[in-house]
Amino acid sequence: xxxxxxxxxxxxxxxxxxxxxxxxxxxxxxxxxxxxxxxxxxxxxxxxxxxxxxxxxxxxxxxxxxxxxxxxxxxxxxxxxxxxxxxxxxxxxxxxxxxxxxxxxxxxxxxxxxxxxxxxxxxxxxxxxxxxxxxxxxxxxxxxxxxxxxxxxxxxxxxxxxxxxxxxxxxxxxxxxxxxxxxxxxxxxxxxxxxxxxxxxxxxxxxxxxxxxxxxxxxxxxxxxxxxxxxxxxxxxxxxxxxxxxxxxxxxxxxxxxxxxxxxxxxxxxxxxxxxxxxxxxxxxxxxxxxxxxx
Amino acid sequence: xxxxxxxxxxxxxxxxxxxxxxxxxxxxxxxxxxxxxxxxxxxxxxxxxxxxxxxxxxxxxxxxxxxxxxxxxxxxxxxxxxxxxxxxxxxxxxxxxxxxxxxxxxxxxxxxxxxxxxxxxxxxxxxxxxxxxxxxxxxxxxxxxxxxxxxxxxxxxxxxxxxxxxxxxxxxxxxxxxxxxxxxxxxxxxxxxxxxxxxxxxxxxxxxxxxxxxxxxxxxxxxxxxxxxxxxxx
Numbered sequence: 329x330x331x332x333x334x335x336x337x338x339x340x341x342x343x344x345x346x347x348x349x350x351x352x353x354x355x356x357x358x359x360x361x362x363x364x365x366x367x368x369x370x371x372x373x374x375x376x377x378x379x380x381x382x383x384x385x386x387x388x389x390x391x392x393x394x395x396x397x398x399x400x401x402x403x404x405x406x407x408x409x410x411x412x413x414x415x416x417x418x419x420x421x422x423x424x425x426x427x428x429x430x431x432x433x434x435x436x437x438x439x440x441x442x443x444x445x446x447x448x449x450x451x452x453x454x455x456x457x458x459x460x461x462x463x464x465x466x467x468x469x470x471x472x473x474x475x476x477x478x479x480x481x482x483x484x485x486x487x488x489x490x491x492x493x494x495x496x497x498x499x500x501x502x503x504x505x506x507x508x509x510x511x512x513x514x515x516x517x518x519x520x521x522x523x524x525x526x527x528x529x530x531x532x533x534x535x536x537x538x539x540x541x542x543x544x545x546x547x548x549x550x551x552x553x554x555x556x557x558x559x560x561x562x563x564x565x566x567x568x569x570x571x572x573x574x575x576x577x578x579x580x581x582x583x584x585x586x587x588x589x590x591x592x593x594x595x596x597x598x599x600x601x602x603x604x605x606x607x608x609x610x611x612x613x614x615x616x617x618x619x620x621x622x623x
Numbered sequence: 624x625x626x627x628x629x630x631x632x633x634x635x636x637x638x639x640x641x642x643x644x645x646x647x648x649x650x651x652x653x654x655x656x657x658x659x660x661x662x663x664x665x666x667x668x669x670x671x672x673x674x675x676x677x678x679x680x681x682x683x684x685x686x687x688x689x690x691x692x693x694x695x696x697x698x699x700x701x702x703x704x705x706x707x708x709x710x711x712x713x714x715x716x717x718x719x720x721x722x723x724x725x726x727x728x729x730x731x732x733x734x735x736x737x738x739x740x741x742x743x744x745x746x747x748x749x750x751x752x753x754x755x756x757x758x759x760x761x762x763x764x765x766x767x768x769x770x771x772x773x774x775x776x777x778x779x780x781x782x783x784x785x786x787x788x789x790x791x792x793x794x795x796x797x798x799x800x801x802x803x804x805x806x807x808x809x810x811x812x813x814x815x816x817x818x819x820x821x822x823x824x825x826x827x828x829x830x831x832x833x834x835x836x837x838x839x840x841x842x843x844x845x846x847x848x849x850x851x852x853x854x855x856x857x
Binding site: 491498505514 | 675
């Protein structure tokens with residue numbers, strides 16, 4: 329018999345993980361008007377940095393995670409400053425920016441492979457199971473849930489209550505008018521790119537702690553992050569929130585159906601692809617109507 | 624005293640000049656109008672002041688400081704506010720948020736009630752998304768957004784375009800009120816007669832060149848000019 333409460337719990341936790349992985353991609357896409365494929369590598373980078381500090385250097389877990397997330401933010405900011413900002417200011421087209429982001433992704437991935445090796449790595453943490461009624465979970469999965477909810481709440485406050493957050497939304501909505509209002513577009517973009525990469529790094533740490541660490545860690549969820557970005561509406565934070573949980577639920581219910589049909593659960597990746605294609609065909613502007621209701 | 628002095632300005636996009644040898648002065652606390660048919664370069668003059676075009680030749684001096692080619696953000700922080708003809712509000716933000724973003728450069732806190740004294744029409748719309756406003760309301764919000772930064776110079780690009788006669792009258796009355804508060808205005812318009820009523824000086828642009836300038840009375844008296852270029856019937 330299927331434990332639907334467990335399926336729902338797993339869906340929520342995967343939704344949280346996807347939300348952390350995707351928010352940065354969606355915000356930077358909305359702000360800079362191109363999809364950054366190197367975002368997958370920010371996810372991987374964060375995980376490897378946490379591995380370095382936690383397992384190799386044996387630092388305290390909070391310090392290790394803090395350093396890893398900070399370095400992910402640094403890499404995100406640096407890639408904006410050294411690559412995408414100069415390209416954009418010289419009028420690079422969408423294709424040029426996309427190809428550059430793919431190139432940057434390769435660079436980061438191969439740097440990580442050269443530095444840490446290409447094999448599978450583990451954080452060597454054994455998580456005990458916790459039973460809450462019919463639901464079985466682990467402290468890690470509960471941490472993912474709590475961290476994601478806290479971050480979502482903080483992002484909501486940032487975007488709706490602070491001067492910087494309103495500047496981010498205004499810039500995503502109408503960059504020329506934002507500049508004419510005195511907003512420094514470069515500072516806003518730098519902050520958003522750094523924040524997005526930090527959250528991606530955070531999600532990478534959780535993904536790697538949950539299973540294992542490989543150089544393709546971020547690449548494996550890139551399709552999901554793009555499906556969520558498009559389904560939610562490019563640049564829409566609330567769209568990402570809703571779409572993340574839709575994908576989390578679809579994948580987990582999908583696995584149940586696949587098992588029931590006698591098919592491999594590996595086909596779950598196809599669900600993100602189906603959502604992506606269906607969004608592009610049926611509602612290309614996404615759930616939150618992209619251009620008009622960004623963030 | 625001149626708040627804005629444009630000398631021999633040639634500007635455009637990429638390698639293509641759209642306006643040539645433009646000379647415009649705006650005196651402190653006055654309204655100057657840029658008149659002319661569609662495609663005459665009125666909007667390009669305003670965009671050039673705001674740093675949105677490529678400047679090939681000439682200079683722009685604002686409040687005694689050369690600002691030719693300065694960044695848009697810097698110009699806004701120096702006290703120049705700009706209301707584009709289209710896309711002139713943040714559509715996904717509420718009316719209140721639009722005003723808050725408009726006040727981004729303001730040192731002291733924004734008093735919403737202060738701006739609502741000039742724009743009472745927006746009072747009941749504060750929590751509405753700008754996207755949901757009517758054309759007239761949106762235009763008022765665009766001007767209000769530009770005003771909350773306490774500018775010294777306000778650039779308005781066809782603020783009455785596509786508005787009903789009633790809304791046009793409201794917008795023009797707001798511009799009069801703005802002038803009475805000592806803010807200088809440079810307005811690009813096709814609504815010639817109405818604009819000349821509120822302007823101290825006007826410049827007539829045709830095919831990217833300024834063919835004449837003078838006080839509003841002088842422009843109105845020039846029958847050939849009005850008939851040939853400004854669509855005035857006598």
